[in-house]
Amino acid sequence: MKPCSRLALLLVFLLFLAGMHLVSGARFSPIHVVTQALFDYDPKNYQHVVIVRQRLTRLVVAGYAGMVLSVSGLLLQKVLRNGLVSPSTLGINSGAITFVTLGIYLFGLNGAELFWPALFGGITATMVAFLAAGLVNRGNRDPLSLVLGGAMTATLFSAATTFVISLDPERFDDQMSWLIGDIGNFDYQPLIWLWPVGAAGLALALLLSRSLDLLSLGAEQAASLGTDPRLVQWASLAIAIPMAISAVCIVGPIGFVGLVAPHMTRMMIGETGRIPTLFCALLGAAIVIGADILARTLLAPKLLNVGTVMALCGGVAFLALILSTLRRRQA
Amino acid sequence: MTTARIQEQETALGLRQVSFGYGAHPVLDAVSFNVRAGELLAIVGPNGCGKSTILKLMAGLIRPSAGEVLLDDLPVASIPRRKLARRLTLLAQSNEAPEAMLVRDLVGLGRFSHEGWLRRDTPEDRRHIDGAMRRMDVEALADRRVGELSGGQLQRCRMAMTLAQDADILLLDEPTNHLDLKHQYALLEVARTQALAGRAVVAVLHDLTHASLHADRIILMSEGRIAAEGSPADVLTVEMMEAVYGIRTVAMPFGRAIVHLPEGALR
Numbered sequence: 001m002k003p004c005s006r007l008a009l010l011l012v013f014l015l016f017l018a019g020m021h022l023v024s025g026a027r028f029s030p031i032h033v034v035t036q037a038l039f040d041y042d043p044k045n046y047q048h049v050v051i052v053r054q055r056l057t058r059l060v061v062a063g064y065a066g067m068v069l070s071v072s073g074l075l076l077q078k079v080l081r082n083g084l085v086s087p088s089t090l091g092i093n094s095g096a097i098t099f100v101t102l103g104i105y106l107f108g109l110n111g112a113e114l115f116w117p118a119l120f121g122g123i124t125a126t127m128v129a130f131l132a133a134g135l136v137n138r139g140n141r142d143p144l145s146l147v148l149g150g151a152m153t154a155t156l157f158s159a160a161t162t163f164v165i166s167l168d169p170e171r172f173d174d175q176m177s178w179l180i181g182d183i184g185n186f187d188y189q190p191l192i193w194l195w196p197v198g199a200a201g202l203a204l205a206l207l208l209s210r211s212l213d214l215l216s217l218g219a220e221q222a223a224s225l226g227t228d229p230r231l232v233q234w235a236s237l238a239i240a241i242p243m244a245i246s247a248v249c250i251v252g253p254i255g256f257v258g259l260v261a262p263h264m265t266r267m268m269i270g271e272t273g274r275i276p277t278l279f280c281a282l283l284g285a286a287i288v289i290g291a292d293i294l295a296r297t298l299l300a301p302k303l304l305n306v307g308t309v310m311a312l313c314g315g316v317a318f319l320a321l322i323l324s325t326l327r328r329r330q331a
Numbered sequence: 332m333t334t335a336r337i338q339e340q341e342t343a344l345g346l347r348q349v350s351f352g353y354g355a356h357p358v359l360d361a362v363s364f365n366v367r368a369g370e371l372l373a374i375v376g377p378n379g380c381g382k383s384t385i386l387k388l389m390a391g392l393i394r395p396s397a398g399e400v401l402l403d404d405l406p407v408a409s410i411p412r413r414k415l416a417r418r419l420t421l422l423a424q425s426n427e428a429p430e431a432m433l434v435r436d437l438v439g440l441g442r443f444s445h446e447g448w449l450r451r452d453t454p455e456d457r458r459h460i461d462g463a464m465r466r467m468d469v470e471a472l473a474d475r476r477v478g479e480l481s482g483g484q485l486q487r488c489r490m491a492m493t494l495a496q497d498a499d500i501l502l503l504d505e506p507t508n509h510l511d512l513k514h515q516y517a518l519l520e521v522a523r524t525q526a527l528a529g530r531a532v533v534a535v536l537h538d539l540t541h542a543s544l545h546a547d548r549i550i551l552m553s554e555g556r557i558a559a560e561g562s563p564a565d566v567l568t569v570e571m572m573e574a575v576y577g578i579r580t581v582a583m584p585f586g587r588a589i590v591h592l593p594e595g596a597l598r
Binding site for chain 1: 415429
């Protein structure tokens with residue numbers, strides 16, 4: 001099957017999942033009610049209100065978060081030539097969370113304003129991860145040293161977050177679900193301000209994808225094929241970090257997608273050109289939307305956290321990836 | 332090709348008093364030579380003599396600490412990468428390659444400098460990709476993933492990528508690495524054909540027999556300087572081997588080829 005048709009197939013699957021997302025919940029809504037709610041909205045109909053004000057907004061938020069986190073992960077994995085890195089395993093998410101809690105505690109920021117401290121935190125965490133990786137350097141370009149650096153960074157910033165919260169726990173009551181990583185009913189509000197970050201990031205990632213293909217041959221070979229490796233590396237980081245941060249600001253730390261969607265993309269469609277980047281974006285959206293369906297229906301009428309569902313899957317996937325890296329090295 | 336004919340040909344790339352060093356440790360010391368269109372120039376010498384560094388300087392990947400590398404009177408390191416890539420290509424010494432990439436797409440990366448943002452995979456691109464794959468005998472691998480290839484297969488595909496770039500100057504850093512006997516010679520034959528077609532080919536080679544058999548001209552490096560330069564018969568002498576490699580050899584000519592064997596091995 002051609003890459004284009006696989007992409008089309010994924011799009012159909014994503015639309016199917018989106019439909020599933022809208023009909024399912026604590027109470028099942030028949031399809032005709034959903035279409036009525038979407039195209040002939042009646043604010044006095046309770047079902048309509050649930051479908052549009054709760055499920056649709058959750059759907060959009062979940063799709064956005066999945067898309068930007070997985071494209072961010074894809075960029076990071078390609079530019080660092082390391083299949084174990086992602087916004088969560090580099091500690092970017094944790095760094096952002098720490099600085100957001102600081103922003104709330106010190107300056108009383110909220111909503112989309114938190115993007116700036118979060119971005120600052122993400123950049124700081126990336127630098128700390130690289131620094132720590134340099135210290136534990138297990139020989140040139142061992143993919144594990146950067147992951148160890150990222151793990152240390154994440155631990156460090158989680159501790160800092162806990163400390164900030166402990167200074168004034170009541171103030172963070174409202175943020176509890178966000179801190180674990182969850183999609184709430186009112187999360188669409190920062191998205192109204194932040195979606196351009198994701199849109200611009202995706203567009204730039206598509207423009208860069210060809211140069212990133214070259215970079216996968218090593219910096220010297222990429223340069224002699226006609227691209228400037230330094231420029232591509234910096235540009236990719238400058239796109240990947242704000243993209244991930246824009247998701248963290250909305251839904252908190254959601255791991256797993258950013259790590260796994262790029263791998264699934266490589267397996268399903270390869271890694272050359274722009275189509276895999278688009279595929280990865282759609283796949284990431286599908287994963288988080290799927291996880292949100294599970295979170296809302298597994299223990300219905302009780303809600304689970306999307307972050308919890310994802311973290312459980314993510315831990316297992318991360319272990320599998322590390323084991324396969326180690327095995328390949330022994331071979 | 333006779334020496335007289337080579338000398339008539341134009342200079343493709345010129346090194347003028349080029350020095351280079353990492354920190355205080357000098358790697359190259361005031362090296363000058365020209366690369367001419369239509370010749371295969373082999374650079375040989377012991378490990379650490381600066382061969383690969385010369386190639387990197389010629390490709391503009393590093394800047395000389397003194398002197399210049401000139402392409403059309405311009406320092407190569409100052410030419411934008413994309414523009415330079417249409418004139419000059421380097422087959423770097425590395426076996427890094429994305430595992431999930433298809434061989435055909437890998438070879439297609441050679442076309443990057445000819446592509447536009449939306450203009451890709453044109454009939455012209457396809458012609459170059461197909462031609463390069465045919466020359467390197469990797470057509471049968473076209474739909475395989477890079478991760479499934481052996482080291483030798485990957486090296487041939489990378490050479491095909493370099494050919495697809497369609498540049499006038501080819502720099503090859505130990506191109507026969509990972510290759511078996513048949514493909515070593517096949518690759519050097521391709522390099523030779525490129526030179527006969529009017530391109531300038533510079534290859535860093537380990538194997539002196541290869542160099543003697545395929546090169547029009549050889550530069551023998553020793554400790555960052557040119558120890559000898561000229562035709563294979565002029566450069567690959569018993570005296571030079573002893574002076575540069577520190578080993579006494581017996582030279583045995585076979586047609587064009589000159590085989591050096593250590594004296595001790597024959598007792």
